[in-house]
Amino acid sequence: MNREEKKIATRKKILDSALELFAEHGYETTTVHMITERAGVAKGTFFNYFDCKEDVFCDLQTFRATLEFEKLKDIRGPILPHVREFLMEFVRFGPNSRQLVRAVLLSDLSNEKSLSNQRKMLEELKEMLIPLIVEAQNRGEFTSAIPADMIADQAIQTYMGVSFTWGMGMGDDKLITQMVASFELFFRGLQP
Amino acid sequence: MNREEKKIATRKKILDSALELFAEHGYETTTVHMITERAGVAKGTFFNYFDCKEDVFCDLQTFRATLEFEKLKDIRGPILPHVREFLMEFVRFGPNSRQLVRAVLLSDLSNEKSLSNQRKMLEELKEMLIPLIVEAQNRGEFTSAIPADMIADQAIQTYMGVSFTWGMGMGDDKLITQMVASFELFFRGLQP
Amino acid sequence: MNREEKKIATRKKILDSALELFAEHGYETTTVHMITERAGVAKGTFFNYFDCKEDVFCDLQTFRATLEFEKLKDIRGPILPHVREFLMEFVRFGPNSRQLVRAVLLSDLSNEKSLSNQRKMLEELKEMLIPLIVEAQNRGEFTSAIPADMIADQAIQTYMGVSFTWGMGMGDDKLITQMVASFELFFRGLQP
């Protein structure tokens, strides 16, 4: 492992430790000392990689960036199967321990900056979902009795709700199981 | 206003200030000084009413106590209207600004103690919901294709999801509107 | 000693300790811990009185304020005796240990802000001296072969020079002795 690779590895160690600890104790309660101790580096090393404690969040990419959403854009034909698949991908690559899920939620709420980031991302997701839902309504896959934007809202709420309660320790052992079950019910409610 | 009333008023002032500030800045970031300053009392006064900062939460009763749940126990006849009504009551008396909702969510996640409190409360709620759901299934109000405990999980997730996303600034101006809309969809999904 | 008096006493203790320590070790080298330890208070107490370490300088009033200079304005008759007297007063009420003198000099050089403060004060002093010197020249007390503003510069330099070298440990045990001797020579040089 050369010098550059080592740097990347160290950065990753710190990030992972931070994420874990935020998950366990929350942002404010987690100290830089705790992070570096878990990462197995000296305290000073943390500040070689991040200007301040808060900056760690810039790398957390909370609910994975807009890039991921692009996959939803070019769907042709029946919507439902694609959305199901997208959902599973999305969850599979997301944080996969209750701890981590809570960490990410916490970080979203922790400061005004990441709150608005997160809100913006959810708004984007919503805007991306609406045409999909409209299309599904036109195809007769979803009921048209409920406005598309309201359905989008509720899809997001379902996602957040599962994340939140699962993060708190409720539901099935696997997040994906819980998520799929909830969305099955959600889709049932959309039947025409 | 006699002595006893004054005490109660002071306690309330402190509590309200604390709740507002937790809403604005989160638990850890809010200082006792900020609380007492907003409440218009001296710092020492805070500790005349609470043993420590954390104890404020004992009075917050976040997602309102089990007591409230009792109302659900003695329902007779059709379930759905009662649940609808309960939900509206529950939301009406809960925190009604996005700030406060976020404060309560944050406080739940802030420390292990309130996290487990909250989890316990949700478990209780779930246990209380299950017989209701079973009853509704027997009555043919809800589908029996989905196990009652899973439905209970999803009801809670819907509730948390709406709270969370609404707290973050999304959805209808009024939480109750958003909540009702989401549960309408939820109930649709439960149709036999 | 009542509460208010205690506060003043505590503030003074901190200030005195700070000044002493700046004298012994310089500004940057002196830690807040050292200051509070010598003052006999807790570290936190320091920050009850000063927002930050730097703020101590606001109270140091280095080479005593312009107010003192006012005395020079209304001199009538022969100048020299008054100036001698002023000088002795000025030195008598100034910092009177080598340590303190060094502390004040150090604080003047420590940051751009106090540097410009000090410079401004010296400029004011100069402006106040010039008419006095002109008057003395007219009276035949001082030579007119040297421009008044240059004489003023050199008076200041003499003052600073004595302060500096005495502060460093050189010269007579008493600053006033050294200062008077230097100014006698200075005045000799001004004879017509």
Add this chain to the structure above:
Amino acid sequence: MNREEKKIATRKKILDSALELFAEHGYETTTVHMITERAGVAKGTFFNYFDCKEDVFCDLQTFRATLEFEKLKDIRGPILPHVREFLMEFVRFGPNSRQLVRAVLLSDLSNEKSLSNQRKMLEELKEMLIPLIVEAQNRGEFTSAIPADMIADQAIQTYMGVSFTWGMGMGDDKLITQMVASFELFFRGLQP
């Protein structure tokens, strides 16, 4: 430029950068990182040339070494012209920006070690001046009414005073001008 020359050049770059930065920000406030950045070398390089940060001062030779003083030893005939000349040489090769002068003064006051160094050097200078002054007194160039060691003290104070006030931004643009003017007045005061 061969290897040996490169080494010298690098050392000089570091020294110059250090001096400049000490001038701008003082000793403690200047970091090794700042020095190496300005010098255009890596941080580690600094420690290849100096054992520690403080050691830079060993090369600063603040008020130029005793060696310089040797010139004063073998004066024959009238003293004054030689002293004038020595003074101009001394100033000419000294630090010639207000910044640098302040840097040197600051460094002298910054730590006990350089303070005593500087004091020692001034004492030496004084010891070297005294026989010169006695000689000048014997020749009738200087007054004998003032003890030689006191005159020596005051010469040094004049030198320091000019340096100090000029460093702070006062007086003529050129240090040498200011210095010469001050010493002319000083010498006037020494007339028999």
Add this chain to the structure above:
DNA sequence: AATGAATGAGGCTTCATTCAT
């Protein structure tokens, strides 16, 4: 010889909590 990542002691500052008034 040059580099810069890693180290950790130590500084400044905050803040929950205590306690004398």
Add this chain to the structure above:
DNA sequence: TATGAATGAAGCCTCATTCAT
């Protein structure tokens, strides 16, 4: 009961120094 000065543990961050490359 109300006050706010005093406390000191603990946090964040800096930076001189070391060392492997």
